[in-house]
Amino acid sequence: MKLYMKYFSMHLKSQMQYKTSFLFTTLGQFLVAFATFISISFLFMRFDSVGGFSYEEVLICFAVMMMAFSSSELIGRGFDRFPVLLGNGAFDRVLVRPRNVVFQVLASQVDFSRLGRFVQAVAILIYALPRSGIDWTFGRVLTLILMIACGAFVFFVLFVVYAAFSFFTIEGLEFMNVLTDGGREHGRFPFSIYGDGVLRFLTYIVPLALVQYYPLLYLVGREDNVLYALTPLLAMLFAVPGYAFFRFGLNRYKSTGS
Amino acid sequence: MIYLKPYKALFRIRFTNSLQYRAAAVAGLVTQFVWGFMYILAFAAFYNSNPAAFPMTLQQTVSYVWMQQAFIAVFFIWMYENSIFEAVESGQVAYEMVRPMDLYGRWFTMTTANRLSRAVLRCIPILIVAFILPEPYRLVLGGGAIKHVLFLLSMILSLCVVVSFSMLIYISAFHTVNSMGTRIVVGVAGDFFAGGYIPIPFFPDFLRTVIELSPFGAMQNMPLLIFNGYLTGNAIARGMLLQVFWIAVLVLAGRLWMRRSLKKVIVQGG
Numbered sequence: 461m462k463l464y465m466k467y468f469s470m471h472l473k474s475q476m477q478y479k480t481s482f483l484f485t486t487l488g489q490f491l492v493a494f495a496t497f498i499s500i501s502f503l504f505m506r507f508d509s510v511g512g513f514s515y516e517e518v519l520i521c522f523a524v525m526m527m528a529f530s531s532s533e534l535i536g537r538g539f540d541r542f543p544v545l546l547g548n549g550a551f552d553r554v555l556v557r558p559r560n561v562v563f564q565v566l567a568s569q570v571d572f573s574r575l576g577r578f579v580q581a582v583a584i585l586i587y588a589l590p591r592s593g594i595d596w597t598f599g600r601v602l603t604l605i606l607m608i609a610c611g612a613f614v615f616f617v618l619f620v621v622y623a624a625f626s627f628f629t630i631e632g633l634e635f636m637n638v639l640t641d642g643g644r645e646h647g648r649f650p651f652s653i654y655g656d657g658v659l660r661f662l663t664y665i666v667p668l669a670l671v672q673y674y675p676l677l678y679l680v681g682r683e684d685n686v687l688y689a690l691t692p693l694l695a696m697l698f699a700v701p702g703y704a705f706f707r708f709g710l711n712r713y714k715s716t717g718s
Numbered sequence: 719m720i721y722l723k724p725y726k727a728l729f730r731i732r733f734t735n736s737l738q739y740r741a742a743a744v745a746g747l748v749t750q751f752v753w754g755f756m757y758i759l760a761f762a763a764f765y766n767s768n769p770a771a772f773p774m775t776l777q778q779t780v781s782y783v784w785m786q787q788a789f790i791a792v793f794f795i796w797m798y799e800n801s802i803f804e805a806v807e808s809g810q811v812a813y814e815m816v817r818p819m820d821l822y823g824r825w826f827t828m829t830t831a832n833r834l835s836r837a838v839l840r841c842i843p844i845l846i847v848a849f850i851l852p853e854p855y856r857l858v859l860g861g862g863a864i865k866h867v868l869f870l871l872s873m874i875l876s877l878c879v880v881v882s883f884s885m886l887i888y889i890s891a892f893h894t895v896n897s898m899g900t901r902i903v904v905g906v907a908g909d910f911f912a913g914g915y916i917p918i919p920f921f922p923d924f925l926r927t928v929i930e931l932s933p934f935g936a937m938q939n940m941p942l943l944i945f946n947g948y949l950t951g952n953a954i955a956r957g958m959l960l961q962v963f964w965i966a967v968l969v970l971a972g973r974l975w976m977r978r979s980l981k982k983v984i985v986q987g988g
Contacts, residue, residue: 484898653763
């Protein structure tokens with residue numbers, strides 16, 4: 461952990477060397493998310509609800525997913541850039557060092573420009589939470605925290621799976637973006653509105669709905685069963701097949717040379 | 719016709735050049751397809767919540783989304799020609815200025831060719847899949863041959879509006895040290911107002927009237943709304959005239975600005 465903090469501050473310092481570039485990337489992240497926020501607002505000027513969810517409830521959903529995704533991307537960027545690491549042979553250096561592989565990949569990149577989305581998610585939560593009419597109990601506060609924390613974890617596992625695929629293909633696989641970026645983009649609405657097929661897929665195969673739709677039902681008081689609040693913990697089991705797949709790929713890894 | 723020859727050659731080179739990146743295009747297709755489908759499902763959910771508040775039919779929205787995804791390279795401002803920014807920022811542009819070819823025309827041709835080649839690669843598979851999907855998610859033709867001719871014409875015009883608009887952003891790179899900021903802000907805002915996030919008919923009324931008259935309303939909005947049958951008769955004629963008007967204004971403004979900028983360009987040796 462101490463070593464990670466060292467890497468963390470090192471990345472922070474190095475990115476601050478290029479302030480303009482950093483600021484513009486952050487600005488870009490912020491603006492794209494802002495345009496999405498405005499379009500949601502425009503839609504709700506016409507419609508009172510979608511699939512039974514109000515404007516504030518949708519905003520909470522949007523902000524939670526954005527927050528989970530951006531914090532996961534902030535630290536997990538190393539896995540996002542993993543194909544590059546494989547392609548230029550830098551991964552071989554990782555293998556000979558006496559440290560855990562996942563740790564080293566994790567520490568190889570920290571992308572602070574992702575804060576552009578994070579800040580916006582915080583702002584939207586500050587707007588939406590008091591207006592949502594949620595009756596705050598200890599359990600509900602905990603549910604919200606679980607949604608964000610476990611959501612970040614699930615996105616992180618997705619990044620690892622993406623990296624594991626590139627053991628076999630060397631190149632990045634853009635189709636994984638459908639799950640990562642797609643989860644963030646389309647997670648702005650509760651997944652139930654996309655229909656049963658999508659909801660089932662995101663419950664049993666890629667457990668994004670477990671950190672979004674089900675706990676949201678508990679959060680806004682539509683379900684009283686505590687199990688709904690705890691589904692984000694269940695989603696963390698996704699790490700088991702995810703990590704196993706990564707190990708499997710790692711064992712089959714043949715260097716590309718440099 | 720002799721004057722057009724170098725442009726034609728340039729167009730052909732850029733076009734075949736971009737066709738080389740087939741693998742990247744295929745990978746992008748899956749993403750685009752899922753994206754389009756999810757947008758449609760979300761719109762369908764809004765439709766089911768309150769059909770009366772929906773500004774167009776669901777079928778029209780479905781057509782809008784599929785055609786937008788199919789021709790994404792034609793319609794979106796953010797699909798910049800990055801080599802132009804690099805040329806200006808690195809000073810490479812000095813070489814281009816020596817060439818006996820008008821720089822505005824050169825950049826315009828390059829951008830148009832690249833956008834078209836990307837669109838050609840991407841549109842066919844997306845359209846095929848969109849046509850064989852089950853109802854109500856299927857892309858439907860209809861409205862007769864004249865409508866489709868008008869759609870094609872309007873799409874060419876909208877390509878010209880998008881390119882002549884992005885020319886202004888390329889030229890602005892002469893005046894800024896780092897063009898990233900302009901690129902991002904104008905790109906995101908422009909695509910938003912053009913109806914890239916949600917179609918313009920979904921905007922609140924006060925904003926809608928203004929945008930429809932602006933150059934942003936003359937971009938993807940026109941061909942897509944002609945195709946899905948939302949616009950008919952006089953509205954089409956009016957909109958296409960507006961497209962021509964904006965092309966004229968944007969090209970004129972771009973040329974003037976470029977001439978003034980090029981006079982001031984100082985190329986640091988090296």
